[in-house]
Amino acid sequence: MTIHRSVRALSRGLALISELNTSGPSSARQLARGSMINRTTCYRLLQTLQQEGYVTFDEASALFSLTPQVRRLSEGLSTQDLSRQAALPPMFILLEQVSWPSDFAVFELGRMMIRESTHSFSPFSVHRSMVGFGRSLVRSALGRALLTAARPAQRREMLGIAASLVPEDAALAHDRRYINRLMARTRNDGYASSVGETEQGISAIAVPIGGVGPVIGSLNVVFFTSAMTTEVAARRYLRNLKRAAQDIEQRWQTARTSADTPSEGRLAADGRRLARKSPTH
Numbered sequence: 087m088t089i090h091r092s093v094r095a096l097s098r099g100l101a102l103i104s105e106l107n108t109s110g111p112s113s114a115r116q117l118a119r120g121s122m123i124n125r126t127t128c129y130r131l132l133q134t135l136q137q138e139g140y141v142t143f144d145e146a147s148a149l150f151s152l153t154p155q156v157r158r159l160s161e162g163l164s165t166q167d168l169s170r171q172a173a174l175p176p177m178f179i180l181l182e183q184v185s186w187p188s189d190f191a192v193f194e195l196g197r198m199m200i201r202e203s204t205h206s207f208s209p210f211s212v213h214r215s216m217v218g219f220g221r222s223l224v225r226s227a228l229g230r231a232l233l234t235a236a237r238p239a240q241r242r243e244m245l246g247i248a249a250s251l252v253p254e255d256a257a258l259a260h261d262r263r264y265i266n267r268l269m270a271r272t273r274n275d276g277y278a279s280s281v282g283e284t285e286q287g288i289s290a291i292a293v294p295i296g297g298v299g300p301v302i303g304s305l306n307v308v309f310f311t312s313a314m315t316t317e318v319a320a321r322r323y324l325r326n327l328k329r330a331a332q333d334i335e336q337r338w339q340t341a342r343t344s345a346d347t348p349s350e351g352r353l354a355a356d357g358r359r360l361a362r363k364s365p366t367h
Contacts, residue, residue, distance in 0.1 A: 098123050099131050103140065103156065111149040172337035173202045173295075173305070180204075180330040184307055184323045187211040190295075190334070191221060191228045192303040193244055196251035198228040201303070210309070221284050223248045224258040224265070227292035230278035231304040234269045235294035240301075277324055278304075279316040287311050291319050293331045295338075302338065305331050 101121045106112060109120060118128040132150055135141035139155045173190040180188055187208035191198040197220035205211040223229035223244060233241055249259035258264055272278045278292045292306035307323050314322075 095131070098127065099135060102128065102131055102135065103152065106141070106150065106152045107156075111144070111147070111151040113148055114150065117150065172340075173303075173334050176330040176333035176337070177202060177204050177305070178207070179333075180305075180307070180326055181207060183326045185210055186307050186309045186323070187213075187216075188305060188307050188327075188330075189216055189221075189228065190303060190305050191232075193223065193229075193232060194220075196223065196244075196248040196255070197221060198223055198226055198232065198304070200228075205308075222252070222255055224255050224268075225280060225283040227278045227280040227290040227306050228304045230268050230272055230280065231292040231294045231306075232301060233265070234272040234278060235296065235301045235304075275320070277320055277327070279320075281316060282311055289314075289316055289319070291316050291324065291327065293324075293328055295331050295334050305334065 118125040187205040190202040203216040249256045
């Protein structure tokens with residue numbers, strides 16, 4: 087990606103939003119001091135943010151505050167966005183360890199949709215890119231790992247969606263004995279596997295990725311069926327695969343907590359404002 091010079095005004099505007107988020111309602115002087123921005127520049131930036139609807143000014147107190155519109159900047163940040171951001175760094179570490187490519191996938195519209203992949207970076211991949219491609223919920227290692235780790239209610243819902251939206255998977259999704267057998271094998275092996283069931287000549291092993299609540303996705307290692315069996319692949323790579331999955335879980339939980347939890351400074355500022363407003367007895 088071409089590196090361009092940063093836009094200084096944008097950086098300063100974001101710095102003011104960050105300072106207001108941390109400190110709560112503040113005067114222009116306080117914001118200029120806290121963000122280390124010249125006061126005249128600070129006034130111009132605040133006026134722009136006010137015109138765009140992100141900042142409001144209380145004439146009675148002469149304090150600037152953030153508006154609810156600021157929340158819209160993060161409303162589009164979904165669980166899938168967070169999980170994708172968490173997945174790629176551990177996947178590159180896994181690639182360095184095993185050389186074979188891997189995919190991170192989430193359940194969507196009856197399939198396992200690949201959201202991140204290292205296929206384009208692996209010397210052993212025949213695929214240029216896999217991001218955006220779907221894999222079967224019931225025939226792929228990615229799907230089997232997710233199904234086995236899911237809660238019963240979540241599993242039933244996913245199988246029902248797959249049966250209704252993916253015609254080629256409908257019969258297997260409705261076959262309770264088949265589902266029970268594949269889950270029993272996955273639990274017994276400690277990983278999910280598939281051999282030529284999603285693509286001829288391609289095998290994979292996979293493990294689920296948990297989150298806070300329902301399982302969020304799964305991670306695989308993909309290899310040529312002629313190169314090794316799934317049992318051999320598990321002996322060689324399962325430990326690294328599970329470590330990568332655990333790293334993704336930890337990174338995802340940290341990102342989710344950061345997105346959901348107000349900063350300590352903001353909480354303290356809210357407390358001070360409430361204290362000032364509370365009547366004395």
